[in-house]
Amino acid sequence: MPPAQVIPLHAEPALFNPQTRICAECGVRKFALLGVVDLAELDRVHTHISSIKLSPGQSLYSAQAPGLAAFTLRSGIVRLERTSERGERRILRLAGASDLVGMEAMLGQTYAADAVACTDVEVCRLPRSLIEELARQQPELPLNLMKRWQSALDDADEWMTELCAGAARHRMLRLLLKLTEYAEGDRVWLPSRQEMSAMLDMTIETASRLVSQLKREGVLDTPDQRHAVIHNDALMAALRSDSLST
Amino acid sequence: MPPAQVIPLHAEPALFNPQTRICAECGVRKFALLGVVDLAELDRVHTHISSIKLSPGQSLYSAQAPGLAAFTLRSGIVRLERTSERGERRILRLAGASDLVGMEAMLGQTYAADAVACTDVEVCRLPRSLIEELARQQPELPLNLMKRWQSALDDADEWMTELCAGAARHRMLRLLLKLTEYAEGDRVWLPSRQEMSAMLDMTIETASRLVSQLKREGVLDTPDQRHAVIHNDALMAALRSDSLST
DNA sequence: CGCACAGTTGAGACTCATCAAACCACGTGG
């Protein structure tokens, strides 16, 4: 018998409560935390998933707040940020479609960072109790969670090595490269200069100058304020020539 | 009946194989991953822990190598580092006594970074199969592992916000503060200028100049090349006045 | 239309990297 998720939806409509339906149709489900859980099981569980939409600038959760749920990103980009001891905001990393954020909630801890929407965002809220209930029937779930922790750590490490070190121009080029990973088409989300400066530890002015310069060099175009088309070959060439000069 | 670990060692010596004995006497055991596992159980398991000693500069494991074991640090300091795309070495963070490194091995992944001893180091090697075997009898173990992943992530985030941003002098002061966390007495391990520059993304010369300056200001003394006495009040004062000027 | 705010651009100041030289601690071999 085939697993539940490949049964055509009209076959047993009575099985699914409204939210489970949404899950069934979700484009990122198979890449997400609960991708291994079958829908029938999800339907049976008491605590429920809820969908949340956010506009740019809205907060998903805040550092120090009690963590009651983790969140799977269905679309859009979320930034994780912190304020340093001296009161400056620093963007730690980005999360995109199918990423899981706020995992610390699964441990009963407070959130470790602020999560803020960069674009329009759709997330699914996964309460702690839901994960715990599912984990009892699904021993793979904790393993999947651990893998996600490790990959968050990998992201943090990569961000650190590639986006935190070297000349400003080089960091900006690496950022553009990273942004292409979150593209949902040929256009890429282009952060505000403020966001760039918080990601790359530079001033708004320097970020602006670099973007302008790279536009002149044909590395990117900006059809509108918040989007860019990045020309990959020009970007790569810029990155390469930049490494040589060092 | 009291748990095994509080029974005086001479009571049932026959129970313990040689390595388990070492565990019983280990100073960091109760803070370490296997602190929750009782010794009798540890004794029964087939795969065994082994002790390893390293001198400064020796490698514990290398990035990309197949991860066969995680390691609990019993003493000393280990640095986790990576080389960036442009070929520069970057120190990501430090690990000290009772920390667990190389957790990615528990997921069957290759190591994500190089781990290198900064000081004389003693570690316990925990093979993957050992952890898996123990996890079967000890359901708390995976939870403990997850907590350690989260705290590694917290460390990475803190390193990022405090040690990767701001003026060189400020980053150096934050580093000194961080080093006090790893102190095993009143003396602190003082990294080589090379290591400092790889941690703080600055040149060796700048690191050297800053250390000299801070010595002149009475923030630290260096009884020998690799150790420092850090004067906490002077350090704090320096950090504060440094924040004000920004 | 005009206000608010993000982004751009310029000029000057300052930080930090670079290059170069000297210094020091150490171990080696004469």
Add this chain to the structure above:
DNA sequence: CCACGTGGTTTGATGAGTCTCAACTGTGCG
């Protein structure tokens, strides 16, 4: 024992890269 080389550290002089301050431009919105 000392001369010597080696590798890490310190210090200086100079210039490139960024920050700061300031003015200006563009964009969206009441």
